[in-house]
Amino acid sequence: MSQRFSKDDVAAHKKPDDLWIIVDEDVYDLTKFQEEHPGGKKILQRVGGKDASKQFWKYHNESILKKYREQLQVGSLDTKAAPPTPPATPPPEEKQAQVVPKAEPGTVSAAPNFQATKEEAEALDQYGDLVPYADPSWYQSYHSPYFNQSHADLRNEVRAWVESDIMPNVTEWDEGRKVPDSIYKAMGERGYLAGLMGMHYPTHLTQNRVKSVPPEKWDLFHEMLLTDEISRAGSGGLVWNLIGGFGIGAPPLVKHGKKALVERLMPGILNGDKRICLAITEPDAGSDVANLTCEAKLSEDGKHYIVNGEKKWITNGIWSDYFTTAVRTGGEGMNGVSVLLIERDFGGVSTRKMDCQGVWSSGTTYVTFEDVKVPVENLIGKENQGFKVIMTNFNHERIGIIIQCLRFSRVCYEESMKYAHKRRTFGKKLIDHPVIRLKLAHMARQIEASYNWLENMIYQCEKMGEMEAMLKLGGAIAGLKAQATVTFEFCAREASQIFGGLSYSRGGQGAKVERLYRDVRAYAIPGGSEEIMLDLSIRQALRVHKALGMKL
Numbered sequence: 001m002s003q004r005f006s007k008d009d010v011a012a013h014k015k016p017d018d019l020w021i022i023v024d025e026d027v028y029d030l031t032k033f034q035e036e037h038p039g040g041k042k043i044l045q046r047v048g049g050k051d052a053s054k055q056f057w058k059y060h061n062e063s064i065l066k067k068y069r070e071q072l073q074v075g076s077l078d079t080k081a082a083p084p085t086p087p088a089t090p091p092p093e094e095k096q097a098q099v100v101p102k103a104e105p106g107t108v109s110a111a112p113n114f115q116a117t118k119e120e121a122e123a124l125d126q127y128g129d130l131v132p133y134a135d136p137s138w139y140q141s142y143h144s145p146y147f148n149q150s151h152a153d154l155r156n157e158v159r160a161w162v163e164s165d166i167m168p169n170v171t172e173w174d175e176g177r178k179v180p181d182s183i184y185k186a187m188g189e190r191g192y193l194a195g196l197m198g199m200h201y202p203t204h205l206t207q208n209r210v211k212s213v214p215p216e217k218w219d220l221f222h223e224m225l226l227t228d229e230i231s232r233a234g235s236g237g238l239v240w241n242l243i244g245g246f247g248i249g250a251p252p253l254v255k256h257g258k259k260a261l262v263e264r265l266m267p268g269i270l271n272g273d274k275r276i277c278l279a280i281t282e283p284d285a286g287s288d289v290a291n292l293t294c295e296a297k298l299s300e301d302g303k304h305y306i307v308n309g310e311k312k313w314i315t316n317g318i319w320s321d322y323f324t325t326a327v328r329t330g331g332e333g334m335n336g337v338s339v340l341l342i343e344r345d346f347g348g349v350s351t352r353k354m355d356c357q358g359v360w361s362s363g364t365t366y367v368t369f370e371d372v373k374v375p376v377e378n379l380i381g382k383e384n385q386g387f388k389v390i391m392t393n394f395n396h397e398r399i400g401i402i403i404q405c406l407r408f409s410r411v412c413y414e415e416s417m418k419y420a421h422k423r424r425t426f427g428k429k430l431i432d433h434p435v436i437r438l439k440l441a442h443m444a445r446q447i448e449a450s451y452n453w454l455e456n457m458i459y460q461c462e463k464m465g466e467m468e469a470m471l472k473l474g475g476a477i478a479g480l481k482a483q484a485t486v487t488f489e490f491c492a493r494e495a496s497q498i499f500g501g502l503s504y505s506r507g508g509q510g511a512k513v514e515r516l517y518r519d520v521r522a523y524a525i526p527g528g529s530e531e532i533m534l535d536l537s538i539r540q541a542l543r544v545h546k547a548l549g550m551k552l
Helices: 007-011 053-059 062-072 149-176 181-189 220-231 236-256 259-270 386-420 434-463 466-503 511-524 530-548
Strands: 003-005 018-023 026-029 073-077 276-279 295-298 304-314 322-328 337-343 349-353 365-375
Touching: 003 007, 007 018, 018 053, 026 062, 062 073, 062 149, 149 181, 149 220, 149 236, 149 511, 181 236, 220 236, 220 386, 220 434, 236 259, 236 276, 236 322, 236 337, 236 386, 236 511, 276 304, 304 322, 304 337, 322 386, 337 365, 337 386, 386 434, 386 466, 386 511, 434 466, 466 511, 466 530
Parallel strands: 003 073, 276 322, 295 322
Antiparallel strands: 018 026, 026 073, 295 304, 304 365, 322 337, 349 365
16 A cells, blocks of 8 residues: 655655655655656746646646656555445346347347347446546446456456556657557567457467457457557557558458468467558559559469559558558459568568658558569469458458547547546636537547447447458448548547647647547548448448348
């Protein structure tokens, strides 16, 4: 238990060579820290021995406390209340399982048509700060048919890691345009990379395991949760650095690559030693994938493809060892497209980092292929049938974008809610102004509506085969991708309005909001722009339902 002090105790430490302060009833020794303080010594010495909470929150956000608490905190005031004891969990035999009854034949059930187990049906213990809508409802002891204790265990594990090793450093990494390789390596060692490919946990390809979840229990909701919790750091660049290139470049290789190729490359990738990305977009071919021009011609001896062309806006390309690349091997249109796994070591691969509006630490890259000799064994799928590989991969990519957008929306909302409870204008807190509550209410309604649609999509992906999901869910996922990015943009703007000038300058209390506002366009355009997604959602729905017997 931490040491307890009275205010008089703290007041005795007010000299430059013995300097303590109070922030939110916690006591910090800043004597040695004065030399490191970016704002200089004087501002600290003026509040020596005093409660500096007001001054602290004027310039800083919570991540600063998290970064320095372990190093500088010496105790708390004796007036600080002990943390609340979580409600006791009744023994399992005393809990009532909320089992969804099976629908009678010929009837339509108002609930999902599956039999929930007792473990799945129970409400889990409350978790986090309990700010309404700042976390999914199942974190706050609401019932859910999708999440059980294994998901809660993973949430606890990932959040602890993100808050200790990532959150205190995100701003520094973003400004430096790079996340340390050690963090990516940790993703591999912790078994997280292996769980982010939209499939069962590939134990045959890696010795790494997620500590809190046995491989046989891993499902798409664990993957969703992993992405969601990493996104709490409030940086698209961070998330794309860790899972952007990997999450869309590795699945085609694992699912459609030749066994020898997969077994040669994937262990190093899943261990975090090698990096992979997806190279589809070109200077003149973005959403119009069928008309890409990067060319791959078969050599005279039939042993290699000779690749020439360019790719643009390739996430993680600057650091990647492998490029899952869409190329033209046949005639015009979708039936002439193939996918090759191009290795940087083949030679003829050059990469140039691009400066973009947002996601600074994601390594957005311009890639040039010049007479690259690619063995025919590196063909992913079949020749001239790569368009199908690309399209099935889009569902997984867009689901990832949706998860990130909705957590970023929650971050904007949560930061705004917390700030509105401490910022005072016109004699009262921001939260007491109806116009501010209205902004928060509009943010919350869009987040919750979008998130519940996401849960349903994840469940359908869990139950459907890949081809059925591509046909039935491709349109709906495209529509939800547009919904999620619009929600993100709305929440970022409203959060910026609530923070005012603090969200216009980089760093400080508005750091997350300012950074996420820059990242908005990186989500609204890649993976399919909003306009194309919305059009696709209707066209695909009509096509599928016509085949199902739609009557108009």
